[in-house]
Amino acid sequence: MKELKHLNKYFKKYWFKLLLGILITIIARVFSLIMPSYVNKSIQAIEQFMAKNISMDQAKEFLFQYILIIVGAAILSGLFTFLMRQTIINVSRYIEYDLKNEVFDHYQILNLNFYKKNRIGDLMNRISEDINQVRMYGGPAIMYGIQTLTLFVCLIPLMFIKAPTLAAYTLLPLPILSVLIYQISRIIHTRSTKVQEFLSTLSTFTQESFSGVAVIKAYSLEPKINAEIQDLAQEGKDTSMDLAKVNAWFFPLMILLIGISNIFVIYIGGKQYINGEITSIGIIAEFILYVNMLTWPVAVVGWLTSIVQRAEASQKRINEFLKVEPSIKNEVTQTTPIKGNIEFRNVTFTYEDTNITALDNISFKIDAGQTVAFLGKTGSGKSTILDMVARLYDATSGEVLIDGTPIQKLNLNSLRSAIGAVPQDAFLFSDTIENNIRFGDETATLEEIKEVAKKAVVHKNIEGFSKKYNTVLGERGITLSGGQKQRVSIARALLKNPRIYLFDDCLSAVDTETEEEILNNLKQLSEDKTTLIVSHRVSSAKNADKIIVLENGKIIQEGTHEELNNVDGYYKELYLSQLSEKE
Numbered sequence: 001m002k003e004l005k006h007l008n009k010y011f012k013k014y015w016f017k018l019l020l021g022i023l024i025t026i027i028a029r030v031f032s033l034i035m036p037s038y039v040n041k042s043i044q045a046i047e048q049f050m051a052k053n054i055s056m057d058q059a060k061e062f063l064f065q066y067i068l069i070i071v072g073a074a075i076l077s078g079l080f081t082f083l084m085r086q087t088i089i090n091v092s093r094y095i096e097y098d099l100k101n102e103v104f105d106h107y108q109i110l111n112l113n114f115y116k117k118n119r120i121g122d123l124m125n126r127i128s129e130d131i132n133q134v135r136m137y138g139g140p141a142i143m144y145g146i147q148t149l150t151l152f153v154c155l156i157p158l159m160f161i162k163a164p165t166l167a168a169y170t171l172l173p174l175p176i177l178s179v180l181i182y183q184i185s186r187i188i189h190t191r192s193t194k195v196q197e198f199l200s201t202l203s204t205f206t207q208e209s210f211s212g213v214a215v216i217k218a219y220s221l222e223p224k225i226n227a228e229i230q231d232l233a234q235e236g237k238d239t240s241m242d243l244a245k246v247n248a249w250f251f252p253l254m255i256l257l258i259g260i261s262n263i264f265v266i267y268i269g270g271k272q273y274i275n276g277e278i279t280s281i282g283i284i285a286e287f288i289l290y291v292n293m294l295t296w297p298v299a300v301v302g303w304l305t306s307i308v309q310r311a312e313a314s315q316k317r318i319n320e321f322l323k324v325e326p327s328i329k330n331e332v333t334q335t336t337p338i339k340g341n342i343e344f345r346n347v348t349f350t351y352e353d354t355n356i357t358a359l360d361n362i363s364f365k366i367d368a369g370q371t372v373a374f375l376g377k378t379g380s381g382k383s384t385i386l387d388m389v390a391r392l393y394d395a396t397s398g399e400v401l402i403d404g405t406p407i408q409k410l411n412l413n414s415l416r417s418a419i420g421a422v423p424q425d426a427f428l429f430s431d432t433i434e435n436n437i438r439f440g441d442e443t444a445t446l447e448e449i450k451e452v453a454k455k456a457v458v459h460k461n462i463e464g465f466s467k468k469y470n471t472v473l474g475e476r477g478i479t480l481s482g483g484q485k486q487r488v489s490i491a492r493a494l495l496k497n498p499r500i501y502l503f504d505d506c507l508s509a510v511d512t513e514t515e516e517e518i519l520n521n522l523k524q525l526s527e528d529k530t531t532l533i534v535s536h537r538v539s540s541a542k543n544a545d546k547i548i549v550l551e552n553g554k555i556i557q558e559g560t561h562e563e564l565n566n567v568d569g570y571y572k573e574l575y576l577s578q579l580s581e582k583e
């Protein structure tokens, strides 16, 4: 129960509803207890009439009264049962909602490293399936727990007062039932976990098959995929059959044990009646009803134990993630305006997971408003520099300064709001093109969106779609070409109108003419903004105020296009080779 303590704050938050729910549960159970004793009384009235102790009219009157009480109690018990679900189950839904928000908010503050270490499927499972298991503890477990407790506390003493020997025999098989249900629940749990795991494997496999359908078709992999799916389906069938087998035991066992208890009541009760130890057959009827009322709660004791165990295991998995501290924290509460001066002072950065030193003692300065291009072979550390400016990572040693202040001393939101980043692999959401661009500025009008799309040279493409800016992208909509995606992504950054632009190789998929046009537009728009451009093309870099060439995380060349073109080295070679390619 240690892990489930995490939920106490939510129980405190909803204490009133919870308490009300518990009270209502008790009332609902107490009303349901009225019926059996009035069934007993009704039979006794008939016995009295048969023994000619009371007249027909008196018997009818008694029966009428008792039936009214039984019906009244049943209605009230039903009404309170309804209210019980409305309170306790609602509380569990509120807790589920709060917990999902808590986990999601926490996911959002965690850094990229966290997402690299954990699989998306696992993140999703913890926020959906695990929270659902925990909800079972916060709602149904409490509700059935209180119900069972109330029933035990009220009913067992009542049974012993009415007929102690009969009570003892009636209750005898019930603990066995509880233990059996507990054992079965445990087996069901293990097997259903296997089914869940299988479903997760199956959905990952099918999702990948659909996403990679183009590759599958191009390489004629259909037979191979079909064979794999068949193996998976066979495995799925086997695990589901295992579960079905054990599930099939649940109700027959309950019915068997109820049957045994009923036989005890009839046999022992009958003998006692014959011996004159109990006065009326009504008591036997009353006890049969008690047995049936007790069976489910007794079974529930076993079931509840397994619910609590599952919830504990799930909460443990949730807590594992909740305990992960973000390595990049916002330590500054007041906003910090950003001008756009950037300085790297002896910065070294090693990726934790791969141990690759992407930047090795790098130093450079960029003044606000300058445009700087980063060139270098693949894997030389260019993207890492941009990620560090956006503080997606902190330096392993050395310092990154923005406007002369160490980056850690800036408000993280102020910093990120001042940055318009276009990543290497532009990501667009399954939404309209208009909304995808609007991410840059939620308040922008369609006209403003069109304006930036024109600057990113994608407006004409968008106008070419039948639904224009209303065209839905992604799974349910059309797929943009690589170059169109990049340009929509640039439009999004332009709309943000930030102090610092980070363009990470974002023109790689557009032809050189369009690249030229976009670069000219960017030049005008980013006149007073600090602009960092990562590229493999000299054409994207040559107009920059400064060009930095990297190799294995070190700066090997630095200067303007003219300066670097006058010395032998990486830049000049690249320029000449790209020039001859163009010709």
Ligand SMILES: Nc1ncnc2c1ncn2[C@@H]1O[C@H](COP(=O)(O)OP(=O)(O)OP(=O)(O)O)[C@@H](O)[C@H]1O
Residues within 6 Å of the ligand: 116, 351, 352, 353, 354, 356, 357, 358, 376, 377, 378, 379, 380, 381, 382, 383, 384, 385, 424, 505
């Ligand atoms: N998230 C990451 N986790 C671990 N290692 C990484 C990560 N990102 C990059 N690296 C490694 O760091 C080094 C520098 O990568 P980086 O992406 O900065 O290079 P790049 O110059 O931008 O390359 P490209 O031109 O291919 O985009 C590479 O060796 C790469 O494998």
